[in-house]
Amino acid sequence: MTGPIISARDLVKTYRSGVRALDGLSFDVREGTLFGLLGPNGAGKSTAVRILSTLSRPDAGEALVAGYDVTRTPREVRRRIGLVGQKLSAVPTATVRENVMLQGRMYGLRSRELAGRTDDVLARLGLAEVAAVQAGTCSGGMKRRIDIAMGIVHRPRILFLDEPTTGLDPDIRQRLWADLADLVRRDGLTILLTTHYLEEADELANQVAIIDRGRIVTTGSPEQLKQQLRGDTLRIELTRAPRDGVVGDALSGLGGVSEITVDGTRLHARADDGGAAVPVVLDSLARAGIAVVSVTVARPSLDDVYLRHTGRRYETASAAVGPTIGGLP
Secondary structure (H helix, E strand, O other), rough: OOOOOOOEEEEEEEEOOEEEEEEEEEEEEEEOOOEEOOOOOOOOHHHHHHOOOOOOOOEEEEEEOOOEEEEOOOOHHHEEEEEEEEOOOOOOOOOOHHHHHHHHHHOOOHHHHHHHHHHHHHHHHHHHHHHEHHHHHHHHHHHHHHHHHHOOOOOOOEEEEOOOOOOOOOHHHHHHHHHHHHHHHOOOEEEEEOOOOOOHHHHHHOOEEEEEEEEEEEEEEEHHHHHOOOOEEEEEOOOOOOOOHHHHHHOOOOOOOOEEEEEEEEEEEEOOOHHHHHHHHHHHHHHHOEEEEEEEEEEOHHHHHHHHHHHOOOHHHHOOOOOOOOOOO
């Protein structure tokens, strides 16, 4: 394809409860990339995937997947995609191999072709040794790999993964990341992955779109997004939450210090030179009667990118779903 393999334009979705999950969502995905849709719970990620995979219809806007309109030609879209949802989909009492073959038959694969593709995906995802084991007895990481095997046995052009590593141990998550990167690198598969893990988006995705309250606030490669934030990040832990405006007044006249935010006892700021700024910032806080527990100087992160574009720390946004945006994670 000469254009993007996935294109969403001004998607709007409001549920009967009144929750507006998508509020003009727009983004493009290039073919052969691993695209991360990053956002806290309730941002609209799963709603976007449901629309792009034809499981739900938008109230407004349009989306093309592999060149086909998700509303007008949903059958053509479904023939070209694989989908792995948040919930495990394998039949627990069937073997690993039986689950993958059943999915292949649903896509019209028959006999020798089906057997060959099943053997291939089981080997690729490290499932060959447990092929004869009931899926329900496998570990959480193995069950996730079974789902992915079921999602790619028919060789789709696009694979949608909705929060695929939620609940997995860190080491298992890392192994799954390697599997997904290999599918993109070796097979040219396009993967759209939703995640609320900053580290996952940073380490795995070629391109990231940060979604907040049903809208894309910024997009680019993880490195590009972080490079937009020049200088260093100051993270300061205070002994107690200060009164409104006190910190801003104390630091407002300091050159090279900007984007000052306070969240409870946590103070965050950007500095052109973090090392040089620390003693000046600490002195200004002390003169304002603000006691400090600890100071950390770090290079920009996706958390800082999220703060720049939304005005909130990512951790804070993840802990509370807004009253009008969310519904589905």
